[in-house]
Amino acid sequence: MRQLFDDVFLLEGQVGTRPIYLPVLRGKEGVLLLDTGCAEHVDNLILPGFATLDIQPQDLRFVINTHPDSDHVGGNAGIKRWSPRALLCCGDADRKMIDDPSELFRYRYDAYRPYGVFYPDETAKNIRRDLGEAQPVDLTLRGGERIRLSADWEVEVLHLPGHSKGHLGILDPRNRVLFGGDAIQGSVYLDVTGKPALCPTYLYPESYLQTCQLIEHLDIDYYVSCHWPIKKGHAIAEFCAETRAFVERTELLLKAEGTTELRDACLKLGPLLGAWPEPIHLELVYAMAGHLGLQ
Numbered sequence: 001m002r003q004l005f006d007d008v009f010l011l012e013g014q015v016g017t018r019p020i021y022l023p024v025l026r027g028k029e030g031v032l033l034l035d036t037g038c039a040e041h042v043d044n045l046i047l048p049g050f051a052t053l054d055i056q057p058q059d060l061r062f063v064i065n066t067h068p069d070s071d072h073v074g075g076n077a078g079i080k081r082w083s084p085r086a087l088l089c090c091g092d093a094d095r096k097m098i099d100d101p102s103e104l105f106r107y108r109y110d111a112y113r114p115y116g117v118f119y120p121d122e123t124a125k126n127i128r129r130d131l132g133e134a135q136p137v138d139l140t141l142r143g144g145e146r147i148r149l150s151a152d153w154e155v156e157v158l159h160l161p162g163h164s165k166g167h168l169g170i171l172d173p174r175n176r177v178l179f180g181g182d183a184i185q186g187s188v189y190l191d192v193t194g195k196p197a198l199c200p201t202y203l204y205p206e207s208y209l210q211t212c213q214l215i216e217h218l219d220i221d222y223y224v225s226c227h228w229p230i231k232k233g234h235a236i237a238e239f240c241a242e243t244r245a246f247v248e249r250t251e252l253l254l255k256a257e258g259t260t261e262l263r264d265a266c267l268k269l270g271p272l273l274g275a276w277p278e279p280i281h282l283e284l285v286y287a288m289a290g291h292l293g294l295q
């Protein structure tokens with residue numbers, strides 16, 4: 001665990017070979033946890049972290065999911081079991097998928113089966129395990145809401161769509177930081193040793209670029225995400241530029257290749273777009289489906 005500011009901590013774990021960072025904001029009026037990791041992270045990351053910080057079940061007031069992915073919502077049921085009075089929140093547009101892991105699997109991870117792109121059985125089984133048990137959401141947010149954590153500490157919910165329709169972030173003006181989840185993704189996800197592990201996985205290029213522009217213009221000093229190193233000062237604009245360049249390059253390459261077939265687009269563009277392992281090319285399916293107007 002890492003302390004970022006007074007009463008702001010980052011739980012540092014791993015999802016497969018990649019790092020995962022879960023922010024904890026410890027207000028005097030209540031604690032806010034941003035994302036719950038995969039199902040296993042409740043017992044092996046979040047609760048040990050809370051124990052270190054002396055956070056009790058009754059202290060946890062807000063659990064906010066940034067978006068519907070297994071490494072961000074999988075611990076929802078486990079956390080609510082530990083702290084039944086905590087309010088589980090997510091973006092309004094993501095509610096159906098977060099309420100029900102089978103909906104999430106069907107409409108996110110298995111959405112491209114008609115195009116011949118889907119996960120092998122073993123991987124699908126692991127995704128379902130990581131998604132955890134169903135846990136209905138208590139409250140949905142659309143951006144603009146303010147949450148008081150202490151008498152002198154208020155944070156704001158931002159709507160940062162693109163990776164999902166309802167993706168949320170938390171703006172903390174006191175510390176001049178945005179906790180952005182996976183809202184923008186640069187050109188690659190790196191593993192814990194710094195090697196390329198995964199391609200960007202945005203779904204909606206247009207809103208993703210608008211989110212990128214919004215982040216670029218925020219009056220902040222730090223950008224804290226769930227899988228990338230903390231960006232400080234000018235590194236925020238650089239990360240936004242890297243994010244935008246990837247989207248634009250993908251669009252140009254798609255046009256140049258002239259392919260409109262989803263699987264073919266992933267396999268052709270994969271080697272041109274990044275140095276991740278070869279099986280990862282098919283993970284471009286999320287972005288390609290967006291660029292090809294299929295979702």
Ligand SMILES: [Fe+2]
Pocket residue numbers: 069071072182226227
């Ligand atoms: Fe993630």
